[in-house]
Amino acid sequence: MPSDNSHDAKGYWKATLRLTIGLLIVWFLVSFGAGILFREALDNFSIGGAPLGFWFAQNGSIYVFLVLIIIYCRKMTQYEKKFGIKG
């Protein structure tokens, strides 16, 4: 086990959970929300020539998924430094 003074496993895990929940809310909103539940409403708007809800379901959600994982990787590396976790 790391014996670093600043090692704070509890704080690290708390921060991890908070980040995970936040990202999963976005994950749910772009796919199940924009792509399925609120599709009709969003289809009144458009992105380029595509109805917005339809676009989220077929393209947009995938881009957001990718961004979510990138944010997760960045943040987790930061947390590892901040809480003295070896990583």
Added chain:
Amino acid sequence: MDQTFWTYFFVILTFGTYIGIAIWAKAGSTEEFYVAGHDVHPTLNGMATAADWMSAASFLSMAGLIAFLGYGGSVYLMGWTGGYVLLALLLAPFLREFGKFTVPDFVGDRYYSKVARVIAVVCALFVSFTYIAGQMKGVGVAFSGFLGVPFNVGILIGMAIVFFYAVMGGMKGITYTQVAQYVVLIFAYTVPAIFMSLAITGNFIPQLGFIGNAAGTDVSMLTKLNTVVTELGFTEYTSTTKAKIDVFCITAALMFGTAGLPHVIIRFFTVSSARAARKSAGWALMFIALLYTVAPAVGAFARMNFIDTVNEATYIEDGENYEERAAAILSEGGKPVPVWYKDWEKTGLLKYDDLNGDGIMQYRGPNALDGITNEVEPNRDIFVLANPQIAKLPAWVVGLVVAGGLAAALSTAAGLLMVISSAVSHDLLKRTFKPDMTEKQEMMAARLAAAAAVICAGLLGIFATSLPFVAQVVAFAFGLAAASLFPVIFLGIFWKRMNKEGAIAAMLVGLITTFSYIYYFKFGGGTAENWLFGVSPEGIGFVFMWLAAGVGIIVSLLTPAPPQAIQDLVQDIRIPGSRASDVTAPAE
């Protein structure tokens, strides 16, 4: 240079490459055989994961499904990518920190139970075998459709290649061949898409063409497509008639199923740390997204092309001289049936029945405005296969697509073989029934299991052609992975109190309920009116996943907490670096 030449050229070139890589990457230890020595670079592992993940179904069938279903096809697009967010955030880094070889390994150790381990083996084997039969079938179709090789011989060739690199190189050989296969398949997929996008929208980036205007007009491509398909009597392309709850549940079942599939999870055991596993999941999704964001564009373009070239075309009978007849039709101001149509008609993937006897091919949906009955029945798989020809692309592109389809099928088959072989040699033999095996014996057992699995998979592929339900059993794989494996892995990481009894109960409930439901409605004569909450068998895994998790939690709370050592283990896998000394990484 004709098409057959180019097809042989690309297939032989790529197969040669795979064999070369296999010889170079021969596995020397069980560590290398199961997890490629834990030292694969995150980017390369991301590429290998993408190839592993994108099967013959993604490559050959998905765009065609989307072309037909329009918005309804979104369930596959979101379902088969959104699962990677769950994997990256909830499973992969923690399972890597745990640091063993297989999914049943985790279940068996975390729940300190041989029974739990064996149930997990059953789940993993069931999921993997249903999946692999489809891959071998894809190999057979590619060979018989393009190279004139009989279907069964095609499967035998595919078996021989996979046998060679999976049995010799194990995970190490598989990983590096999958990297090569990714390059082949993504190139083969995007090249025709770029050409088609240019032709239809004037934009060479398919994702932008998808939301752009139809070439030479100021009407958006999708609006034009919507108008055309509704006039012909189909559902609007950007809409669906499916119930919202079913779309929701199918998407969710595919997402959670993706995260629970053993052949995807084990890819994350091959990198060096939890941090590398997170990064690798990001790379994997990025490489997958390259194909998955192009697929809806290909689907829409293909639908447009098909209607443009086939609808209202004058049919030419097989006995007639095609060139003469086509020239005559053109000079009368008509549209002759295209050459690619006549080529593919032989495969049985396209059917034309001249119901009104006018010799013209009317392609219509169920609610056509002009009241004409549909006369053309295209198979969905035709779209990716015939696209290069429909879009009049050069012969070498067709050869490339064949090599790409084979790469997609072989890479997925290899990943699945790995799950099967390690489940048998490691989980059943070494960890359960024959713990005194030496490493050498275990390696031999792993190779034999891989060899046996290749043969079984090939036989399934050959045998399954005469069975109608190959496509339908895929619903089993995702549903079972979501309902049986996902809850116990997730709770095993995020809830220390989850114990042996709860895990066994959860896996059994998920397995039995999902299996029975799918079996009853797919093969047992059940009808849609009796669906639970209006959810189809494809989406039911998501419903029973909650049931399994609920039962697991209640049973856990009613039985004693897991031993302190197990709670410490859970604590350790949450904090990267805690278990480093326990695994192969050098102690820091």
